[in-house]
Amino acid sequence: MRFGERLARVVSERGPLCVGIDPHPGLLASWGLPQDASGLERFALTCVEAFGAEAAVVKPQSAFFEAHGSRGVAVLERVIADLRSAGALVLVDAKRGDIGSTMAAYAAAYLTEGSPLAGDAVTLSPYLGFGSLEPALAAAEESGRGVFVLALTSNPEGASVQRARGADGVAVAQAVVDAAGARNAGASPLGDVGLVVGATVHELGVDLSGLNGPVLAPGFGAQGATVADLRRLFGDELRGVLPTTSRDVLRHGPSEADLRAATRRVLDSFTV
Numbered sequence: 058m059r060f061g062e063r064l065a066r067v068v069s070e071r072g073p074l075c076v077g078i079d080p081h082p083g084l085l086a087s088w089g090l091p092q093d094a095s096g097l098e099r100f101a102l103t104c105v106e107a108f109g110a111e112a113a114v115v116k117p118q119s120a121f122f123e124a125h126g127s128r129g130v131a132v133l134e135r136v137i138a139d140l141r142s143a144g145a146l147v148l149v150d151a152k153r154g155d156i157g158s159t160m161a162a163y164a165a166a167y168l169t170e171g172s173p174l175a176g177d178a179v180t181l182s183p184y185l186g187f188g189s190l191e192p193a194l195a196a197a198e199e200s201g202r203g204v205f206v207l208a209l210t211s212n213p214e215g216a217s218v219q220r221a222r223g224a225d226g227v228a229v230a231q232a233v234v235d236a237a238g239a240r241n242a243g244a245s246p247l248g249d250v251g252l253v254v255g256a257t258v259h260e261l262g263v264d265l266s267g268l269n270g271p272v273l274a275p276g277f278g279a280q281g282a283t284v285a286d287l288r289r290l291f292g293d294e295l296r297g298v299l300p301t302t303s304r305d306v307l308r309h310g311p312s313e314a315d316l317r318a319a320t321r322r323v324l325d326s327f328t329v
């Protein structure tokens with residue numbers, strides 16, 4: 058089954074929430090864990106136990122695993138496998154983007170069946186040109202996986218690039234939306250090429266009506282966005298919108314029960 062189909066199914070079963078696993082050094086400290094790969098592993102596996110069977114999508118942030126070197130990457134590989142066994146879709150947040158020939162190697166790592174770093178989807182940066190992502194888009198299609206391409210990121214610095222207009226007058230972010238929509242044309246219920254649109258942005262300023270794909274909306278809690286922002290940006294019809302939060306749930310650890318309860322509270326806030 059394609060990624061868009063699997064996503065629609067798991068969201069209908071579990072609700073529209075993505076929870077991030079972001080093992081910040083400060084969180085390791087507040088959970089009473091050592092600042093090494095063993096602390097990282099304990100942190101991440103606690104998350105798997107707490108919400109791997111709750112959240113529709115879980116998003117390990119690759120940077121925090123890479124920061125621990127090869128042992129950290131080995132932990133990420135285990136986390137990906139364990140989350141998939143728990144029934145969550147795994148979105149590896151690695152924000153890869155490079156010239157096409159190098160993208161092919163990233164595609165082999167993150168989007169190819171049998172690779173230990175391949176979850177269900179990966180985040181990509183289109184700022185070497187959307188066309189440079191072609192090897193990843195092709196690999197995702199081939200293996201039934203998905204991608205989430207940065208369109209409007211949640212950080213304030215993103216606007217200077219993403220809101221800029223090309224010679225044709227079209228904003229860079231709108232061009233990304235349109236390119237993603239073209240890849241998703243005709244797919245049902247959702248295409249496999251999603252976008253990242255931060256819930257913190259002041260106004261949407263792009264037309265998502267032709268996307269026909271999922272939208273990952275980061276920025277809740279720690280970055281200040283609220284459920285009201287979600288409705289303001291995307292309207293009451295949130296089909297395909299996947300709010301994501303990391304620290305706002307993770308600060309409730311290390312108790313698995315408290316992490317699970319926080320996950321449920323956040324999900325309820327989106328669905329009431």
Ligand SMILES: O=c1ccn([C@@H]2O[C@H](COP(=O)(O)O)[C@@H](O)[C@H]2O)c(=O)[nH]1
Pocket residue numbers: 077079118150209210211212253254255275276277278279280301302303304305
């Ligand atoms: O525009 C973007 C794209 C990705 N992120 C990532 O999401 C999480 C957010 O963590 P919080 O603790 O909920 O702030 C993090 O991994 C970011 O790298 C984003 O925030 N904005």
